[in-house]
Amino acid sequence: MGFERATATLRALIRDERGNVLAMTAVGLPLLIGCAAIAVDTVQWVSAKRELQAAADAAAIAGVYGLVQTGEMDASVDDSVASNPKLDFKRSVSAKRSPAPYGDDPFAVRVQIASPVGMTFTKMFLSRAPTVDVEATATIVENGEFCAFAIGTEDETGLEIDPGANVEMECGMATNASSPKAIVGDGSAAIKADQIVAFGGIEANGIKDSRVRKYGLKQKDPLADRDPPLIPNTGCPNVTINSDAAVKNGGRVALPAGCYGNLLLDGPVTLADGDYIINRGNLLIGPAAEVYCRACTIFLTSEQAATDPWSIGKVQIDSHAKVKLAAPTQGPNAGILIFQDRRSKGAHSQIENIIGGNGFSEFKGLIYFPSETLRVDGERAPDLQCARFIGKRLILNGRVLISKGCSSSNVMNFLGTEVRLIS
16 A cells, blocks of 8 residues: 555656646756856956956056156056056066067067956855966057157157147147157147157147047157258359249249259249259248249258258248149159258257248148257148148147048158057
8 A cells, every 4th residue: 555655646746747847946946056157257257357458458568668768667567557456466467578579679568467366156166266367468569650740859848739720630740859748739729630649748638539648659750861962063042033033034933953042932933843952041932922843852951061050941931822842752752842951950949940821832741850840830721631740849830631641652651659569
């Protein structure tokens, strides 16, 4: 009887669906809880690794900047890691300069961080928390196209945007000035560029929609190895052309390439293709000028430059003038429109070099004043889309709109330097 009663009870349980559900729940609940625990721990692991990787990336970049600015890598890495309050205090951090395979790169920095991760469920079964290991390597790379450099290194303002200016560049602008006010822009100015980089500080309230880096890297002079041509022994006469001279020549004066002293243009002039060497003189373009050049390079230099930097002349183009100048598209001076001898060393810098023009004016090519101040005068909206500017100091006023996508080969683009992650 006992056996039969037990058998009947078992058969009743099998036929009872409530019993099946209870049995399945009893078996499946631990599995369900385990899956949920694994999911929670996985999310925590991924989040912790992401946070740690971001910390390593930032520390590697900080290490490179430390090497550049002070020669100190370890302190910069430590400060970067310490600034992240989310990291576990039991973390271990190591930094190495010029790691393999970057042994020839003095600015490459690799940072490795190992940190315990406290996961909700796993810690119940382990004697100590598992460890996450990450690493990041950064160095200095050439990257991005720039339109405007102020390459002076003194403790002064290198790049100045005047009140009310409208400056918009599809490429970058930068300065090597070390001042806390290396870049200054009045709050009434509208400033936008792909990148805005200063070796010193930046005080410009009008910056919008731009990648900004203060206390960044110094930029290279793309023409540091270039010199002006030698002065020919054929003579360099002073030339003045005004409206009266144009009338005598049938309405427009054609000026051949060659060497000149002072070149004073205030009437209709066509410059022939080629090189113009201004020896111990200035290029002055007055308000009544109409000056055209299809493919020319203008050099300001002096046969006495080595002993008398004051003898190197300047360029001043009036904002009322109609000027269309383009650099050559081929040959050794391709892309260079105006080049001032760097031996001027800022001589008589209280007198600015000025690039201006009216709404019918257009400039194509690199305008280069590495040792003196260059003012870009956009008050009357000359076309500067395909111009590039390098000066010891740059002052921008009025409407200065520069395009990155100039297809003409007479436009010289140059790369900037920045710190980037490389692995």
